[in-house]
Amino acid sequence: MSDWPTATIYPDHAWCGPTEVVENVAIARDTYRVRFGCPQLAAEILPGQFLMLRLAGTDDPLLGRPLAMYDVVLDGGRPWGVDVVYLAVGKLTRRLAACRAGDRLEVWGPLGNGFRPTGAEHLVMIGGGIGQTPFYALGQEALGRSYGRTDRGGRAARRVTLCYGARTAALLAGIDDFRSAGIEVQVATDDGSAGHHGLVSDLIEPLVGGSGPAASLVCCGPEPMLKTVSRIAQRLGVPCQVSLETPMACGMGICFSCVTKVRDGRGGWDYRRTCVEGPVFDAEKIDFD
């Protein structure tokens, strides 16, 4: 566990430049997977890190959007491109959903810190809404597959589980990807249309109760979910990393918009930049109140 203050990860290995959509396919309701080439970025990016993506040739939408790496695409065994899974919800993502092969994008990354390898026997990944996207790469890494950079080491997990919560079954995206990678998937939906009828956080205790440090949690999704999962982790004595979805303008640490309340270890808190000190934090460092 790192000491406060959290380490600042400058984008020293980031690449920025133009690229083109290779493919952009619907994988669930309003949910798409876009693929683009960016060898330098693909060779560096780690699970839980993100990139900024914008549409080239327009000032509206103006800013990039932070998107997690879903998978690294290899060409002849070498990192060549990145897959990103996104929900078409706003101005940029709706237009991105209409992009076809050859359409131009601008991309910069990798950005942020990514998930720390846990070395746990059982890695439990909790994703809510579109928060499952960083876990395909993380789950594969935890099961022993390397991602571009191979300097992370870390002991392989014996078991990796994705607890995946969504409003309804039609929004569940990429479950086959996870299962074919050897990741167990448990589902919860708000309307009961698939899996557990209720909150995804309800799935955690039956999975890890009593296993203590042999299990480790990672969590990404809406803030109320992160808060609930953090409390469960604390109660069970299980380490937990949370990845925040704070809106960002630059992703590189220069605008100071994406701040979140980070505990200072002395009973107080300070606004810290999610992009360069996160997006992944140890759960106990975040002041969710």
Add this chain to the structure above:
Amino acid sequence: MDVDLRVQLGRLALCNPVMVASGTFGYAREMAGLVDLGRLGAIVPKTITRDPRMGNRPPRTVETAAGMLNSIGLDNDGLETFLQKQFPYLAGLGCAIVVSVAGRSHDDFVYLVERLGGVPGIAALELNISCPNVSGGVDFGTDPAMCERVVRGARGVCDLPILAKLTPNVTSVTAIAQAAAGGGADAVSLINTCLGMAVDWRRRRPRLGNVLGGLSGPAIKPIALRAVYQVARAVDIPIIGVGGIASVDDCMEFLVAGASAVQVGTANFYRPAVTMEILDALPGAIAELGASSVAGVVGTLETANGTGGGCPPPAAQGKMDQPITRKSFRYT
């Protein structure tokens, strides 16, 4: 043809006119992997205040049409922490460092300027008398007498060149610029953000945590160009153009309208290497106008009333059906 990119802003000499604007480039360390920092004409790090400021509550930014609103609120760790933690890195970059300062009071400004005046390695100071997101500071940018006094106060306690960054949220930016010049400013930076707002009507809520914020980006470029043009005709000191600059064309527009240098701001957020692209293309753009230096294009705008002329007479408006050719256009 070799193009001389050097610019002189009062007592501040820069190797080229492409600066980065305060609050849009962090403390530069963040961008070291994406920008060749030593090539920049100058870096203006994020504004510092005498004491640490936590900044405003999130959400602090929201995208708008071709722009963005921010209400960061001068989040910074204060003067001494800046000098300890940020400045040593900046001082080693080999590029001019212009430190931006803001105060709530006249004495705050004077204190900051006096303290920084004794720090080796600073090229100039920029007085941020125009941040719309903190109470107090912006008064110096809206009241000519207060503006002149704070600039004079800064000049009186420090030998460094003094720039004044002005707000467009006034009736007459010219009057404020004249006051800054009267107080002894080496140059004025025009413009800071335009006060604005965004609303989420379904929730009946403002989109910014601080309700109001500053608009920046391409959306405000015409306002910034107008301010530069007006002020260039009214004051003798150099102008640094700021507002929506995202390409070499934007940069040239400001130079021709009367700016001697430019600051790239919001574009750093969405095109991280934009300053390098501008620097690569700038000599060619200057040469295209037949000039061999930045100074050779500054303020060369030609209007119906001659170089740097005034607004067209109302009677002539709407009659510009003739193509406008240099030196030949006349209103009929």
